Amino acid sequence: MTNWQELEHKYLMNTVKRIPVTLVKGKGARVWDENGREYLDFVGGWGVNSLGHCPPVVAEVVTEQSHTLIQTSNQFYTVPQVQLAELLVQNSCLDKVFFGNSGVEANEGAVKLARRYGKRYLNGAYEVITTMNSFHGRTLAMVAATGQPKFQEPYPPLPIGFVNVEYNNVEAIKVATTSQTCAVMLEPVQGEGGVNMPDDIYLAGVRAWCDQKGILLILDEIQAGMGRTGTLFAYEQYGVEPDIMTLAKGVASGVPIGVILAKDKASVFTPGEHGSTFGGNPLACAAGYVTLKFIIDNDIAGKVEEVGQYLTAGLEKLRREFPFITEVRGRGLLVAVEFNRDIAESAVMACLDGGLLVNKLKSNVLRFMPPLIIGNDEVDEALGILDKALHRLASQV
Numbered sequence: 001m002t003n004w005q006e007l008e009h010k011y012l013m014n015t016v017k018r019i020p021v022t023l024v025k026g027k028g029a030r031v032w033d034e035n036g037r038e039y040l041d042f043v044g045g046w047g048v049n050s051l052g053h054c055p056p057v058v059a060e061v062v063t064e065q066s067h068t069l070i071q072t073s074n075q076f077y078t079v080p081q082v083q084l085a086e087l088l089v090q091n092s093c094l095d096k097v098f099f100g101n102s103g104v105e106a107n108e109g110a111v112k113l114a115r116r117y118g119k120r121y122l123n124g125a126y127e128v129i130t131t132m133n134s135f136h137g138r139t140l141a142m143v144a145a146t147g148q149p150k151f152q153e154p155y156p157p158l159p160i161g162f163v164n165v166e167y168n169n170v171e172a173i174k175v176a177t178t179s180q181t182c183a184v185m186l187e188p189v190q191g192e193g194g195v196n197m198p199d200d201i202y203l204a205g206v207r208a209w210c211d212q213k214g215i216l217l218i219l220d221e222i223q224a225g226m227g228r229t230g231t232l233f234a235y236e237q238y239g240v241e242p243d244i245m246t247l248a249k250g251v252a253s254g255v256p257i258g259v260i261l262a263k264d265k266a267s268v269f270t271p272g273e274h275g276s277t278f279g280g281n282p283l284a285c286a287a288g289y290v291t292l293k294f295i296i297d298n299d300i301a302g303k304v305e306e307v308g309q310y311l312t313a314g315l316e317k318l319r320r321e322f323p324f325i326t327e328v329r330g331r332g333l334l335v336a337v338e339f340n341r342d343i344a345e346s347a348v349m350a351c352l353d354g355g356l357l358v359n360k361l362k363s364n365v366l367r368f369m370p371p372l373i374i375g376n377d378e379v380d381e382a383l384g385i386l387d388k389a390l391h392r393l394a395s396q397v
């Protein structure tokens with residue numbers, strides 16, 4: 001049998017410490033490895049597989065589209081691009097859409113758009129205020145935007161124009177605002193930074209400050225959007241509307257896509273100022289269109305709210321059973337469990353043994369972001385495996 005893991009070490013750059021499992025197939029909330037072993041997947045391709053693995057509606061449309069039209073130059077009009085843009089606009093507070101290929105590309109574009117706005121309306125202001133423990137992606141500019149030393153330290157000098165301030169602290173944003181500030185960029189819930197929930201009034205406070213100063217509010221909903229937190233977009237829960245929003249992970253069921261959305265007043269690009277070769281191609285947009293349509297037509301966000309509460313309640317029960325769990329936090333199906341010691345890695349491996357995939361977010365934090373289509377029975381199954389895994393760890397610590 002081919003040793004794929006050995007070949008991986010030979011041929012791929014060493015950018016990720018992989019879990020020793022080679023996945024070959026997925027269906028719904030389950031995946032299979034090369035030996036035919038089945039796992040319940042609570043990582044969901046980093047929160048990408050909203051409708052589960054290989055959802056039939058998406059597989060069908062991708063097959064059909066790949067026999068029809070996969071890619072054109074963006075000089076031409078194409079139908080799926082317009083259909084997805086229309087659906088996004090009709091179901092959000094934003095007016096205009098730009099398509100790229102990934103989350104980080106959407107964020108880069110959002111910052112370019114904000115700088116363009118600054119140049120036109122704010123005397124050339126270009127600085128963007130972002131927060132500590134945020135995550136905005138891996139390009140040099142987004143590493144500068146991402147307020148986490150571990151992502152920044154390997155790469156100096158970083159592009160200028162970003163200020164990282166404390167999250168959940170409106171005052172810190174006020175202090176950092178200068179005549180050079182054109183925007184504030186935030187995640188409504190910090191994902192990679194720890195599943196950190198802001199106070200209910202934080203976003204409204206930031207929104208009011210941006211309005212007072214005439215600067216833009218960019219919400220990075222790449223992880224929190226598309227139903228993940230129990231509403232189609234997380235901003236809906238905080239009673240604010242962003243001027244610019246970015247999406248990616250859950251948009252097209254795993255076909256690469258990134259989206260910038262903006263209010264009319266902030267849609268200031270003119271022809272030639274921004275672009276992408278692959279961005280908005282018919283294949284990705286057709287996958288995005290059926291994914292979003294499915295989420296809306298089946299009220300997936302509403303179901304996420306319910307099953308998310310069921311998951312959180314189950315994890316809270318485990319917290320009462322295992323004193324080394326210090327906190328359960330999150331919203332919808334973006335949930336984290338924090339331990340009082342660095343056992344997340346052992347927990348991941350023990351869950352793997354039991355047939356459950358979970359994500360180590362930090363040395364002492366586990367994250368759960370299963371497909372949005374799971375039911376209570378799958379949550380029960382996951383909690384059962386986790387319970388056993390924690391019992392094993394409890395006997396070791």
Ligand SMILES: *Cc1c(COP(=O)(O)O)cnc(C)c1O
Nearest residue numbers: 102103104135136137191222223
């Ligand atoms: C994953 C993520 C990104 C980066 O997306 P990529 O597609 O990996 O470039 C940016 N922001 C947030 C909030 C994310 O979760």
